[in-house]
Amino acid sequence: MTNLQPQEKTTKNQALPISYTIEDWQKGYQSQKQEYDYWIDNITGEIPPELHGTLFRNGPGLLDINGEILPHPFDGDGMINKITFINGRAHYRNKFVETEGYLAEKKAGKILYRGVFGTQKPGGLLANIFDLRIKHIANTNVIYWGKKLLALWEAAEPYLLNPYTLETIGNEYFNGSLSQKEAFSAHPRIDTNGTLVNFAIKPGLKTTITIFEINQSGEMKSKKNYQVPGFCFIHDFLITEKYCIFFQNPVNFNPIPFLLGISSASQCIKLQKYQPSKIIIIPRHSTSEDDKMQILETKAGFIFHHVNAFEVANELIVDSICYESLTTVEPKSDYRYTNFDNNSPGQLYRFTINLSQDKVESQLIDKRSVEFPTINPNNVGKPYRFLYTSATHYDIGNAPLQAIFKVDLASGKRQIWSAAPRGFTGEPVFIPRANSSAEDDGWLITVVYNAENNCSDVVILDARDLEKGAVATLHLKNHIPYGLHGSFTPEIFI
Numbered sequence: 158m159t160n161l162q163p164q165e166k167t168t169k170n171q172a173l174p175i176s177y178t179i180e181d182w183q184k185g186y187q188s189q190k191q192e193y194d195y196w197i198d199n200i201t202g203e204i205p206p207e208l209h210g211t212l213f214r215n216g217p218g219l220l221d222i223n224g225e226i227l228p229h230p231f232d233g234d235g236m237i238n239k240i241t242f243i244n245g246r247a248h249y250r251n252k253f254v255e256t257e258g259y260l261a262e263k264k265a266g267k268i269l270y271r272g273v274f275g276t277q278k279p280g281g282l283l284a285n286i287f288d289l290r291i292k293h294i295a296n297t298n299v300i301y302w303g304k305k306l307l308a309l310w311e312a313a314e315p316y317l318l319n320p321y322t323l324e325t326i327g328n329e330y331f332n333g334s335l336s337q338k339e340a341f342s343a344h345p346r347i348d349t350n351g352t353l354v355n356f357a358i359k360p361g362l363k364t365t366i367t368i369f370e371i372n373q374s375g376e377m378k379s380k381k382n383y384q385v386p387g388f389c390f391i392h393d394f395l396i397t398e399k400y401c402i403f404f405q406n407p408v409n410f411n412p413i414p415f416l417l418g419i420s421s422a423s424q425c426i427k428l429q430k431y432q433p434s435k436i437i438i439i440p441r442h443s444t445s446e447d448d449k450m451q452i453l454e455t456k457a458g459f460i461f462h463h464v465n466a467f468e469v470a471n472e473l474i475v476d477s478i479c480y481e482s483l484t485t486v487e488p489k490s491d492y493r494y495t496n497f498d499n500n501s502p503g504q505l506y507r508f509t510i511n512l513s514q515d516k517v518e519s520q521l522i523d524k525r526s527v528e529f530p531t532i533n534p535n536n537v538g539k540p541y542r543f544l545y546t547s548a549t550h551y552d553i554g555n556a557p558l559q560a561i562f563k564v565d566l567a568s569g570k571r572q573i574w575s576a577a578p579r580g581f582t583g584e585p586v587f588i589p590r591a592n593s594s595a596e597d598d599g600w601l602i603t604v605v606y607n608a609e610n611n612c613s614d615v616v617i618l619d620a621r622d623l624e625k626g627a628v629a630t631l632h633l634k635n636h637i638p639y640g641l642h643g644s645f646t647p648e649i650f651i
């Protein structure tokens with residue numbers, strides 16, 4: 158926890174405090190080409206002895222292919238990080254997901270595929286025109302489910318990994334329930350009955366949304382398709398006991414520049430600010446004709462991640478992180494020189510959806526810029542009180558994520574733990590303390606990139622009291638490039 162005094166900085170409209178240097182932030186986007194396997198011996202504080210299990214994290218490990226910088230980190234090959242907590246000790250291991258594309262480019266020593274977020278093959282227009290092959294990079298999330306470790310990427314099937322060694326075994330099709338190259342999102346939700354619910358988006362003139370329900374043994378119990386009008390760019394969704402909820406951001410997609418090889422697929426997506434966002438509500442257990450899909454409208458905005466949803470009488474309450482505008486990567490721009498002031502912050506909103514009156518109201522929960530929300534897994538789809546996110550150090554403006562933020566939705570109280578000025582935080586994962594019923598009794602674990610020594614720290618916070626400082630900081634011998642998502646399992650694979 159640091160106490161930074163705001164420094165004055167003049168921008169176009171207002172003076173915003175700054176908590177970082179762009180050079181420090183950029184360094185967290187260096188590739189990590191080494192694969193490590195060691196017990197962590199440099200620890201500040203004490204690992205709680207009750208903390209027992211494995212944290213798996215996924216994210217881009219390669220930000221360049223043989224020195225050729227990728228235009229967007231989301232195009233980087235997935236690297237799994239595994240931190241095992243056992244008897245007050247911790248072990249670290251990392252390994253790349255050996256996808257077909259990763260292996261081919263490693264062998265060739267150059268970029269062979271186009272990426273969703275801007276990567277083009279060398280050779281300009283002629284090399285890229287009508288090449289619709291996109292590399293499966295398996296870089297977005299990693300879950301242990303049905304005794305299988307799965308690396309997820311939303312546009313294709315999961316990769317199956319060995320949880321002990323992190324070696325890539327192949328693709329996972331859930332006993333033939335998924336077909337080759339079939340999409341399976343990186344944002345599954347696990348309900349409190351132990352069912353994993355996930356979705357897939359198949360674009361077209363009409364979009365097909367597929368909803369999968371998989372039991373604890375890893376068996377596909379249900380797979381249903383729904384058609385919705387228009388183009389959908391949906392990264393995350395929500396579940397309650399009765400519903401799956403999707404927000405269809407008002408975007409249009411002009412595929413021509415992508416087909417012609419001029420732009421990446423994501424560069425062809427534009428937010429339509431003056432069109433409403435659509436909320437698609439699909440019953441999970443429809444039994445009668447009355448149980449139909451409902452589509453309601455709310456004001457425009459862009460949502461990558463949702464926090465949670467729950468049902469209260471005839472209303473659905475949905476908490477999400479909304480952006481006023483969508484930051485796109487323009488061709489020939491360099492994300493490492495992002496001017497954060499020019500991008501809109503992601504802010505927490507609550508949507509109250511009245512299902513009988515077809516009415517939606519939205520309300521700002523907090524103006525701080527946040528990302529990567531999480532909650533106690535025992536409250537998924539149910540009423541809840543506490544949410545946690547990665548966040549900016551200051552509560553105004555936009556900046557890199559440097560803090561962990563807690564909101565008490567009942568009292569309105571907030572807590573913050575900050576790694577500024579030289580630390581940069583990732584997604585927090587909440588691990589409930591065994592046999593405790595208090596919703597915030599547990600730990601938050603996050604990976605912090607520390608620009609001071611160019612290494613990453615695994616930070617354990619007491620979720621009840623972030624402001625007392627870290628319970629333990631595990632100093633790794635290496636850095637982990639800024640990651641995406643991960644998950645915790647009480648199982649040990651040593």
Ligand code: CO
Binds near residue numbers: 393461
């Ligand atoms: Co995500």
